[in-house]
Amino acid sequence: MGDFDEFTQDNNDSILKNIADDLRNCLPLETMLFSERLALQKIQQRPEPTVHVDAFLYDEDFIDSLCEEGKMSRNYCMVCGSHQTAPLGFISHSFSLMELKFIYHHVLPDLSGKLLVDVGSRLGTVLYGGYLYSSALQLYGVELNGDFCQLQEMIIKKYQFTDRIKVLHADICTQDALLQNADVVIMNNVFEYFLDEVEQARAWEYISHNVRKQGSLLVTVPSIEESLSGLQVCKPSQHFYCQHFYSTFF
Ligand SMILES: C[S@@+](CC[C@H](N)C(=O)[O-])C[C@H]1O[C@@H](n2cnc3c(N)ncnc32)[C@H](O)[C@@H]1O
Structure with a gap:
């Protein structure tokens, strides 16, 4: 270097x-x-x-x-x-700085021209990391909790990240078009602590149905098998498991 x-x-x-x-x-x-x-x-x-x-x-x-x-x-x-x-x-409900660097430098490929979605963006760390450590064209955070959306907006404005980062105050289960266009979807233990089991199952089915873009990547922590175990969820298609899947190992 x-x-x-x-x-x-x-x-x-x-x-x-x-x-x-x-x-x-x-x-x-x-x-x-x-x-x-x-x-x-x-x-x-x-x-x-x-x-x-x-x-x-x-x-x-x-x-x-x-x-x-x-x-x-x-x-x-x-x-x-x-x-x-x-x-x-x-x-922890956030990745550490080292984990973010690992994801952007070693897990993901070059993101030039790509759209990344962080499902449940909370403090916005995945978005700021993506802004600084990758060339992703657009970084979208979707967060259910309005208080955390306000915090993210404050940071995005202060550090002038507005050209590439957008935060949506929404349930991911209303964002079909965004997920269908995403090249990379990051899911760091999004649902387990925040939704009951029926809602978790519904949300995973929605993700499975909409993360479909050719060549897109899904990064999950913990692994998808662990996330789905114990949930009454229709088994996601082979396409969901094989085409898109990166499971990190923190
Ligand atoms: C463990 S935190 C992930 C933090 C962040 N992505 C990171 O890795 O640093 C999970 C976040 O997902 C949000 N969340 C849970 N269910 C959601 C849903 N259906 N739609 C959008 N956000 C959701 C929670 O409010 C919480 O802030």
Whole structure:
């Protein structure tokens, strides 16, 4: 890689880190909103005590410093008052900066002239990463939660990403034309925490029906098999499984 490329890379990382600073200042530490009751309940129902720590906003070093300041803990007390502790489960509703770089630099091909859709764009990290780390012509985020759409609009305006990024405040199940035109569809654990099982099954069937463009790619985390297991969903066609599918392995 030439000096100039390296400089641009570093600069893009810095821009994403500045965006994370801006978002941290607007959001509570747990990065979950009042409007996300179902997601909060589902985290509380997990077998091991679990907290949501957004991987884009808080990397490992940041978490360590918060733990040192006593603002966060990696452990929970198993027997109140005793010294027995166990590690808390952490989940993230965003990709980390490293995961975003991995997707754009190593998972996806050259996106020049392509349309990418992030289903459930939340803080917008996939869109900002796509703007800085790829040549995608258009990056669309579709997000059900209006509060997160406003946050994304704020960042897009501040960092002047408006020429290539658009955010739609909508249920993905109303976006047939967008999905049919998409060259790349990203789905990072979109439905599991946010929809009940009947709605999840319906949404997957809608995706399966509409992600159809010749040569299009679907990137899912976790794998599509894992996402569909336990749901009453008509088996997606071979076309859906084979033509379009990239499953990343974080
Ligand atoms: C795990 S987050 C994904 C975040 C982001 N794509 C990333 O990878 O950093 C899932 C998001 O999907 C949104 N969501 C869930 N169901 C949706 C639907 N049917 N249509 C649009 N957004 C949806 C949720 O509100 C949540 O913000």
